[in-house]
Each structure stands twice: as structure tokens, then as C-alpha cells.
Amino acid sequence: MATAAKTPVTEAGQSANRGSWPLWEVFVRSARGLSHVHAGSLHAPDAEMAVRNARDLYTRRNEGVSLWVVPASAIVASDPDAKGAFFESPQGKDYRHAMYYKKSEGVKHL
Amino acid sequence: MATQTDARELHAVPSEEDQAGQAYFDRIIAEDSRIEPSDWMPEAYRKTLVRQISQHAHSEIIGMQPEANFITRAPSLKRKAILMAKVQDEAGHGLYLYSAAETLGTPREELFDQLLTGRAKYSSIFNYPALTWADMGAIGWLVDGAAIVNQVPLCRASYGPYGRAMVRICKEESFHQRQGFEILLELANGTPAQKQMAQDAINRFYAPALMMFGPNDDASPNSQQSMRWNIKRFSNDELRQRFVGMIQEQVKVLGLTLPDDKIRFNEETGQWEHGELDWNEFYEVLKGRGPCNAQRMERRREAHENGAWVREAASAYAAKQAQKAQVA
Numbered sequence: 001m002a003t004a005a006k007t008p009v010t011e012a013g014q015s016a017n018r019g020s021w022p023l024w025e026v027f028v029r030s031a032r033g034l035s036h037v038h039a040g041s042l043h044a045p046d047a048e049m050a051v052r053n054a055r056d057l058y059t060r061r062n063e064g065v066s067l068w069v070v071p072a073s074a075i076v077a078s079d080p081d082a083k084g085a086f087f088e089s090p091q092g093k094d095y096r097h098a099m100y101y102k103k104s105e106g107v108k109h110l
Numbered sequence: 111m112a113t114q115t116d117a118r119e120l121h122a123v124p125s126e127e128d129q130a131g132q133a134y135f136d137r138i139i140a141e142d143s144r145i146e147p148s149d150w151m152p153e154a155y156r157k158t159l160v161r162q163i164s165q166h167a168h169s170e171i172i173g174m175q176p177e178a179n180f181i182t183r184a185p186s187l188k189r190k191a192i193l194m195a196k197v198q199d200e201a202g203h204g205l206y207l208y209s210a211a212e213t214l215g216t217p218r219e220e221l222f223d224q225l226l227t228g229r230a231k232y233s234s235i236f237n238y239p240a241l242t243w244a245d246m247g248a249i250g251w252l253v254d255g256a257a258i259v260n261q262v263p264l265c266r267a268s269y270g271p272y273g274r275a276m277v278r279i280c281k282e283e284s285f286h287q288r289q290g291f292e293i294l295l296e297l298a299n300g301t302p303a304q305k306q307m308a309q310d311a312i313n314r315f316y317a318p319a320l321m322m323f324g325p326n327d328d329a330s331p332n333s334q335q336s337m338r339w340n341i342k343r344f345s346n347d348e349l350r351q352r353f354v355g356m357i358q359e360q361v362k363v364l365g366l367t368l369p370d371d372k373i374r375f376n377e378e379t380g381q382w383e384h385g386e387l388d389w390n391e392f393y394e395v396l397k398g399r400g401p402c403n404a405q406r407m408e409r410r411r412e413a414h415e416n417g418a419w420v421r422e423a424a425s426a427y428a429a430k431q432a433q434k435a436q437v438a
């Protein structure tokens with residue numbers, strides 16, 4: 001399986017092209033007032049078909065009131081090899097959290 | 111990333127990066143956390159997952175056939191609508207799983223090709239015929255029921271996209287099992303002939319449903335590795351016994367029986383026991399010599415070929431629109 005070693009970049013894999021059908025990542029807003037959340041991916045020839053397929057595939061039970069489809073190739077991800085390094089800066093900066101401040105414990109409405 | 115992969119193939123001695131990757135992978139597994147697509151993973155882990163997830167996807171797709179055959183023969187409009195919704199769900203399950211498999215780097219076309227050329231396997235249960243309306247009940251209750259017992263622990267599989275697909279699938283499966291059970295319940299409370307039809311369906315699907323959990327533990331060498339990788343959480347026999355315990359209770363509600371007089375609860379082991387299964391039959395069906403293998407594959411190929419013009423037309427339309435947009 002020669003293709004097995006390819007490492008995809010986005011969730012659903014950059015290498016995946018179904019013939020000429022691009023891969024789309026699907027985001028669903030489950031109710032008004034909530035963010036769109038990644039639901040999965042699908043292949044479709046164009047944006048319009050991607051939205052229709054996303055409706056059939058990810059909202060068969062009223063799971064959504066709004067859909068986004070994004071070409072998987074348009075997603076820019078942080079470097080997976082950087083692992084911790086890229087996200088390290090908040091480490092040791094507990095003072096960014098309210099929990100850090102102990103002396104004010106017990107003071108009302110604070 | 112591509113250059114690293116090449117380097118990996120050239121050197122028999124693991125590179126520094128591979129060693130670091132392996133250490134990171136081992137830590138994630140030890141913490142019972144999740145591996146994501148862009149993480150380093152051992153080739154064997156990747157291969158195992160592609161095989162398991164794609165076989166699972168193929169099973170969902172092939173599994174549409176026995177029930178789709180009954181859509182035009184459903185006894186009422188309500189039953190027809192329910193059956194269509196279920197078959198549509200199975201198509202959805204197949205697509206969630208193909209997407210998950212693709213994140214491991216194998217393109218969908220290749221996965222389709224493996225199925226259509228007979229290189230990939232799918233669950234042997236779908237190579238048994240559905241003969242009567244009661245079979246729609248037995249399939250929902252026993253086949254989807256066994257699938258649920260198998261799939262619930264897979265929601266915690268160590269590979270993120272697989273686990274997430276399984277969560278979605280499991281939510282939908284419970285309706286499948288209940289609608290099946292209710293078909294049997296209605297028949298069981300119907301005329302003597304209807305009751306007999308329900309019993310007959312259970313008799314035929316019982317053993318094949320138990321075999322869905324795979325060979326006995328001592329004949330399933332890959333299971334151990336899958337459990338170490340946190341892909342599998344329970345052994346084939348554990349899951350099978352759990353399932354027997356559930357259905358031996360449920361069948362009483364139907365007022366019917368399971369075709370197995372060896373079912374008993376072993377107080378010492380705390381496990382349900384059942385009669386010996388015919389593993390020869392299992393391997394025969396797996397090798398392609400089951401009652402419906404040829405028919406299922408032929409139907410799948412036919413559907414794929416008949417759909418070619420739709421796929422081509424959609425691509426052509428998309429290309430034309432893209433060109434128009436460029437000109438304008």
C-alpha cells in the first residue's frame with residue numbers, strides 16, 4: 001500500500017482527491033447562538049453539491065440550522081511537528097487565570 | 111513531511127525522528143489519549159486502522175442491500191419510510207467511515223477499488239439472504255444489535271477520527287435495533303403463521319449474528335495488538351458473551367426463543383455461555399462461498415458503474431462553472 005505512508009495535513013487528509021472531486025470539511029451550527037462545529041468531511045464536485053451533500057450526510061436528524069463547507073485544501077493548520085513548542089508560551093503563566101489569585105478568596109462578588 | 115517519510119523508508123535503523131515519534135505515540139497510548147491524523151504513528155498501526163475502518167465502511171455499504179431489497183415490499187407506508195431512513199443511515203455510516211479511513215492517507219478511490227475488485231473484505235453477515243419481512247426484524251434486532259455491542263467500545267478507539275465517526279454512528283444505531291425489535295414484536299403477537307415467520311427469522315440469523323464478533327479469542331491473533339493500541343477495548347469472546355446475555359433476556363419479551371439450548375449463565379466466570387458456532391461456515395462465507403457473496407458484489411459493481419455518468423456529469427458541470435467564473 002504505497003499511499004499509506006502519506007501524511008495528511010487536515011483532518012480528512014490533504015492527499016484525498018476523489019478523482020477530480022475535491023474534499024470539503026463540514027461545519028454545523030446545531031442551534032442559534034452556538035458556533036459552527038466541525039462535523040466531518042465529504043467529497044463533492046463543487047460548493048453547491050458540497051452543501052447539499054453535507055445536509056444529507058450530517059443533518060438527517062435536525063442536527064443543524066446552518067452549514068459551512070470549506071475546501072480542505074484551504075485550511076491552514078499549525079505545524080504538527082512543532083507539538084508543544086508552538087503552544088508553550090502560556091505555560092508558567094498561571095496568572096492569566098482567576099484561580100491564580102488566592103488572597104482574594106472569600107471576598108464576595110469578586 | 112514527505113521527505114521524512116522517504117527517509118524512513120531508506121533507513122532500516124529507526125531515525126531519530128522515528129524514535130521521538132514512537133516515544134510520543136507510546137506516551138499518548140499509555141495516557142489513553144487520542145492519536146490524530148497529523149501525528150507520527152507506527153506503520154503497522156496505520157495499516158491496521160486503514161484495514162479495519164475501510165472494512166467497516168464496506169460493511170455499511172454492502173449492508174444496505176438485504177434491507178433495500180425490501181423497501182418496495184414493506185407492509186405499510188410507515189414501515190417503508192422507516193426502512194428507507196435506516197438504509198439511508200447505513201449509507202451515511204459508510205461515508206463517515208470512508209472519511210475517517212482517508213485521514214490515514216489512503217484515497218477514497220483506492221478504498222472503493224479494493225472493495226470492487228474483491229481485495230477488501232466486509233462483514234460476512236451480509237452474505238446471508240433476507241427471505242421474509244420478518245428478516246427485517248431479525249436484522250435490526252440481532253445484526254444491528256451485535257453491531258452496537260461491537261461499536262460502543264470503538265467510540266473510545268485511540269484513533270480520533272475513527273472514534274468520532276463511531277460516536278455519530280452509535281447514536282443512529284439504536285433506532286435501527288428498536289425498529290427491528292418492534293417488527294418482530296408485532297409479528298410475534300400476530301397470527302400463528304406470523305409468529306412462526308418471526309421465529310424462523312431469528313433461527314436463521316442467530317448464529318451468523320454471533321459470528322459477527324469474529325473468531326474465538328485463541329483464533330484471533332491480531333486482537334491482542336489492537337487491544338494494546340487501544341483500538342479494541344474488549345476481546346471478541348467477551349463482546350459475544352455480553353451480547354448473548356442481552357438477547358436471551360430480550361427474546362422473552364418477544365415470547366420467542368433462541369435456537370441454542372446451551373445458553374446459560376456461568377456463576378463462576380460471571381459470563382454468559384452459548385453453543386458451539388460453526389466456524390467452518392464462517393470461513394467459507396469469508397472466502398466468498400456464502401449464499402449471497404456473488405450477488406452482493408455484482409450488485410455493488412453494477413451500482414458503481416451505473417452511477418458513473420452521474421459522477422462524470424457533476425464533474426463536467428463543476429469544471430464548466432469554474433471556467434465561466436474565471437472568464438467573468
Ligand SMILES: [Fe+2]
Binds near residue numbers: 203
Ligand atoms: Fe450502520
Ligand SMILES: [Fe+2]
Binds near residue numbers: 200254283286
Ligand atoms: Fe444499522
